[in-house]
Amino acid sequence: MPQTLTSNPQEILKNFFGYSGFRGNQEAIIQSVSKGQDTIVLMPTGGGKSVCYQIPAVLFGGLTLVISPLISLMKDQVDALNTNGIPAAFLNSSQSISEQRYITSQIQEGKIKLLYIAPERLFKGEYPLIEFLKTVDLKLVAVDEAHCVSQWGHDFRPEYLKIGALRKEFSNTPFIALTATADKLTRKDIAEKLGLNSPKWFISSFDRSNITYRVTAKRDSMDKLLEFLDFHKKDSGIIYCLSRKNVEQTAATLEAEGLSVLPYHAGLSREIREKNQELFIKDEVKIMVATIAFGMGIDKSNVRFVVHMNMPQNIEGYYQETGRAGRDGLPSDALLFFSVGDAITLGRMLEQSENQGFSDVMQGKLDKMKAFCQSKTCRRKYLLNYFGEEAADNCGNCDTCFQKGNLQDMTIPSQMLLSTIARLSEAFGLGYVVLVLRGSKSAKIQEAHQALSVYGIGKDRPESFWKDLGEKLQQEGYLAEAGSQFPTLKLTTLAWEKLKSKEKFLLPMEEERTTASATSAKHDEGLLDELKMLRHRLAQKDNVPPYVVFADNTLVEMATYFPSDEDALLTISGVGKIKANSYGRDFLGLIKKYAKDHQLEPIQKARPRKAPVGKDSQSEMLTLKYHEEGMNIFQIAQARSMTPTTIESHLANLVKRQLIDLEKFLSKDDVLNIRLAYRRQGNSFLKPLKEHFGDRYSYFQLKVALADEREG
Template sequence: MQMCYNNYVKIVATAFEHADPAIVLKTVFGYDSFRPLQKDIITNVLKGHDTLAVMPTGGGKSLCYQLPALILEGLTVVVSPLISLMQDQVSSLETAGIHSAFLNSSLSWEDYCRATDEIKSGEVKIVYVSPEGLATQRIRELLSSDTLKISCITIDEAHCVSQWGHDFRPDYLEIKTIRQLFPKAVMLALTATATEHVRMDICQNLGMKNPKIFISSFNRENIYLEVLPKRNAVELVINCIRKHAGESGIIYCTSRKQVDELAATLDKKGYSVLPYHAGLTDDVRAKNQELFIKDEVQIIVATIAFGMGINKPNVRYVINYDLPKSIEEYYQEIGRAGRDGLPSSALLLYSAQDIHKIRWFFKESVSPEKDEFLLQGMIKYATTRGCRRKALLQYFGEAYEPVKDSTCCCDICSAGDIPLQDVTIPAQKLLCCIIRTNERFGAGYVTDVLLGSNNQRIIDNGHDKITTWGIGTEYNKSEWLELTDLLIDEGYIMKTGEYNVLEVTPLGKKFIAARTELKLPMKPEAMRVTKKAVSKVAAEKPAANDTQAEAIINNLKAWRKRKADDLNVPPYVIFGDKTLLDLAAKKPKNRQDLLNVYGIGRMKAEEFGRSILQIIEES
């Protein structure tokens, strides 16, 4: 990246050693205050105490080592799992005036040698390496140079060291040996998701010395949580995309085939979309990812291989097209939305068929019992009838009580209390139809019989001749399937076998015989539509009647894109959306005013200040 940062970097590399963290926070990063636990974690690291920090994605983990790196003498080594993460972090640090480097296979030999020379000379404050690279003799000899002092070893995505983590990587186990080479260096382990099992593994497998563990709240209140039955799935996806028109989104699928099919479908409908999975060549994957993070493409349809370590803060929605295998995996994926704290949404499409697909892979697992335990947590969340945020946080051992009438929580809380409806007759029809079809079919088939379908399979089975064929036209298919789910919850029906065959329970048979009244919370059809996220953060946006602010935002976005293209970096590396909103709201008039804007430190004010002030004045 060609930027005029060299002189400023030399100041940053030395001027802030032993400085007050709050001064560095404001001067370099442009933030007025720390996020929850950041200050405590940074203080613990500066005292030289090993630290494990469990913070949600978007909770500000990177600052917990970036800021101490400027205050500590010597070099901070960051072990990071992905090349894309290293490149992204280095780009962001350079624009803030912090000279950093990465050492990986993407560098030419000339660039690699240049980076090692700068590291040896003390110009670099932070160096990123992969766990595989850290194990090589070349990098170990570099870090052991007489001219270097290793002050801090940071392990990002530390859950990868745990067999209980959702992304275990054996190479992470070798990190423990590097600590033995630098016993005086403080160790900081960072992860977004860690149950007690994972936390214990991290501390033990990294050889941490009496670590202090900080666990931040897992509550990402700016992310609206929603689960919908996986019926007419493509239509639900498109509905969500429309509600986030012009915004970035990620859609996760389990299989490569599903990724390709969904991406092709959306492309044919005119959406800006690309696929991402391991079946594509390295060059294609890298190109697709680059187009997405640079806002050239709005939507990525991907397997879970996508997104780890990407700092793109303006992803406004994440759709899980298929059921994740665990809460940890789900939480990591939805955490890629709204990293800037602005309103975002997470939509999960749920079907029992996905459960069977996941369990099929358990046959080849080394620990099917553990896999089933993790899957049960995911199923419990997806099927809860209570607050989804409460259920999600309870999994991580965190208490939460939803705010009454809250509109920024989840689909269930936003809907409020669903009035009970008399479903006595429809329930009788459904239970009788299950019995008339000999309790040998799933919900979809039974529903088709009730609706009077002429499906060939129904005709071949003679079920177009039974008394319950066509008697259910008062409901559409979606409503019949919802009633089925409610009756399962109430114990009138149960699903059995690999294909979720419906059977009527003794309680259901008693209900049919007694003909008692039954009322259940059936959602009106209007409530079965994905909603756009609403959040308290939305109040940070300019007032609707502030036409100048809207013009400023649009003009700044266009300028930001041009500048990012010139520097070959993602637009958010220049400024995040939250900074643009603050600029539009405060309308600074001079360089000093710029330093009072969120996310603008001394370096960015000097580098971009003239252009920003001119845009604001002319808008």
């Protein structure tokens, strides 16, 4: 049923959370819930799902129940809410009876807005929680990590099925189900298993434009990992391994290299797991090496990288795990080490399932995960297409897109490798082929293959070169695998045609990597370091994770604009009145001292200019706000769950309205050049103009240059 609101959602967002505008579908979702509508939200990690039920909890009065699978998530969110001035609590088995009684009495007195619980608590014990809930004013039920209700999801939890009984008991209370990842089968299950009543769906873009996706061969993975971590010396990150043994080995190796690292897996005691997790959350330890049991619900915004030492079982799991990086919107890395052996191991595990239908579905998902790893197309496009979303062919922010245009002539070594496979009757795997190619002294190989003309012709190059080349030829479609238990390599029709035609093998080879930690923001690095140290001290004093005090992107803004008073501080994204009162004096004191010592002047943060009231104008003004904060087109599109084309249209209109300087996008000479060609053209279409200039100007640049000359 519709709820009576006690305040304005926009005011709540600014005063309690410190943000001046909603992102993407957030406002529409809050309106849906306010009307008493059952609602399902699919939104990527870091997209702001929790705000969609936390703001209604403040607006409605009464109690909002949040069902979550993990204690860690409950504690993190409760800490953050209380720090923001919103009374919240959780109930779980780690609390004493007296603690639980105190919390329930606070709820009965109306002093708690949000209560976090695990689903099994609803019906557990002599006096199950569902009986207590009947005695209070329950206004809203939020089901977080809703994919856990589906056996087709990547993290099925049978206890989530009990939530359907809660729905029947509270048939007039609106439910909101939220997840960061779900394919079509899982989406259908969420609505059915939770018993939702004609739910309204909100599906945001799955694009995490700030994450750089990379897949590389697993060979020499530790050397590659250490090189990768060298780019992230100051950063927090998660490294996933397939087994407990691999977790321990990897953590021990990294610790021996002097890195700040701890392990996490089910074989450790609960006390050690909780301690290690807390040290990671509070930035006392930089790197967590873990099985996939770690991470769900970890609301740590400053994770800068996620590494998979093994191929995940499915795209959903991979997407959610990599999504734990860059929740604050800053550039982050996702690195995956791939080997065919991992795919075979995971396939054998599925074969042990007694449920053939389930096994078949999961095998299909595993095949798509393997195809993702071996694909030569844009990684981001593959991920978005998997979730039913269209995407450009080139994102410019993944390994395959980095390699495009970086083609190298690999004709001779490719011919040598393919010829060796052919001479071996296509009966062996890559490792064996390379041994023959390099002239192995093994008695077995010499006896069987020394007479072949290809024996030893590749001995002047290292084993790693030939294996890299073999994997690249597979990605490019020249080689295919046959067999499952012991896969062998076969030349494809494409390879035979290429060999016969004597065309060159031009292959995309990896270019020198750049770190995703570098940001385009012109912030003061020294001040940022001092702000982080202050945040760490305040977090220790309040016994909360550092990001609960302020997120990294908030500190970056402070180190960019040097606010000198509370009014200026309140213009910083992520600073609301509650936090300004709690922490403002400390941060302003540090900023003013640093600015004085380094002779820095405060920079006025641009505020949105007044514009005619209307949906289009309001939307464009929000785009303007993000633009003035230094975000590019793709970052704005991500933040607003819109397409880059829509954002380009906003910017073109803002140029036309003289709210953005045209010279931010084009020089005066370029503008004159485009306008002269447009006038000579004699019609208003952009396509002929684009064909005239080719790649010299983008469609967006043409639109902006002609903003005053074209209608519509």
